[in-house]
Amino acid sequence: MAKVAFIGLGVMGFPMAGHLVTKGGHEVTVYNRTAAKAQAWAEKFGGRAAPTPAEAAAGQDFVMACVGNDDDLRAVTTGADGAFGAMSRGAIFVDHTTASAEVARELDAAASKAGFHFIDAPVSGGQAGAENGVLTVMCGGRPEDFAKAEPVIGAYARMCKLLGPAGSGQLTKMVNQICIAGLVEGLSEGIHFAKKAGLDVNAVIDTISKGAAQSWQMENRHKTMNDGKYDFGFAVEWMRKDLSICLAEARRNGASLPVTALVDTFYAEVEKMGGRRWDTSSLLARLER
Known part of the structure; x- marks a missing residue:
């Protein structure tokens, strides 16, 4: 059993902390910007709610975070009443936010200077993966820190892997999002084409999903896409945030991402249709306007 703090109780963080x-079997203290949600979590799981990130982090072996973006992450770490000001020497901060590799390296340097450790550990698997405890966790950091953190992360992970030094987890999450963007657009166009061709979409997918076209998106989203249902899952506005990180990193490292850039413009069109909070599979809705 470890003493653990969890900062950020959104659709991912709430079940992960649970x-x-x-x-x-860990002793868990939580912090959330909306205090009522932290209190609700404490009542449900029997942990403790703290009024600030610093108070949540004080005396803990591990501090986990899952917040919105780089600025949110800086606010709960190095900002006023941030966790970094209260962490014990030798403790480990594990960041599950999907953020930039740049902020991961920045916080790793700040942690090292203060005498504790940092792992960037963005996740994939969505809300369902968080609720079922089967997330994929992509980590960047030092091997000795990862070895200590991996058993704790294992409470909500099916796959947890160290990919390299600080920032490597975020870079791997970018690869994940780049791949998903292209897959969802391809699936959307395939379903759109099948409809225009007068085919039974479910029968088509049942057939081709057993071959080389198979993907998680195909298996888990084709039925809701075919029914025009998008009010669930990973939101378009979140995907656009992630793709903006990918495209910014590509400008820095010289990678060419023409499909990713194009799909991002398609998601911008979905947002203009009122789909900011629709599931990312709503790219089909753009084709069926």
Whole structure:
């Protein structure tokens, strides 16, 4: 059992922190910007709610975070009443936010200077993966820190892997999002084409999903896409945030991402249709306007 803090109780963080108690058996303290949500979590799982990130982090072995973006992450770490000001020497901060590799390296340097450790550990698997405790976690950091953190992360992960030094987890998450963007657009165009051709979409997918075209998106989203249902899952506005990180990093490292850039403009069109909070599979809706 470890003493763990969890900062950020959104659709991902709330169940992830819960698994630390129910599956991991850890002593957990939580912080959330909306205090009522932290209190609701504490009442449900029997942990403790803290009024600031600093108070949540004080005396903990591990501090996990899952917030919105680079600025949110800086606010709860190095900002006023941030966790970094209260962390114990030798403790480990694990960041599950999807953020830039740049901020990961920045916080790793700040942590090292203060005498504790940092791992960037963005996740994939969505809300369902968080609720079921089967996330994929992509990590960047030092091997010795990862070895200590991996059993704790295992409370909500099916796959957890160290990919390299600080920032490597975020870079790997960018690869993940680049791949998903192209897959969802291809699936959307395939379903759109099948409809125009007068085919039974479900029968088509049942057939081709057993071959080389198979993907998680095909298996898990084709039925709702065919029914025009998008009010769930990973939101378009979140995907655009992630793709903006990918495209900014590509400008820095010289990678060419023409499909990713194009799909981002398609998501911008979906937002103009009122789909900011629709699932990312709503690219089909753009084709069926």
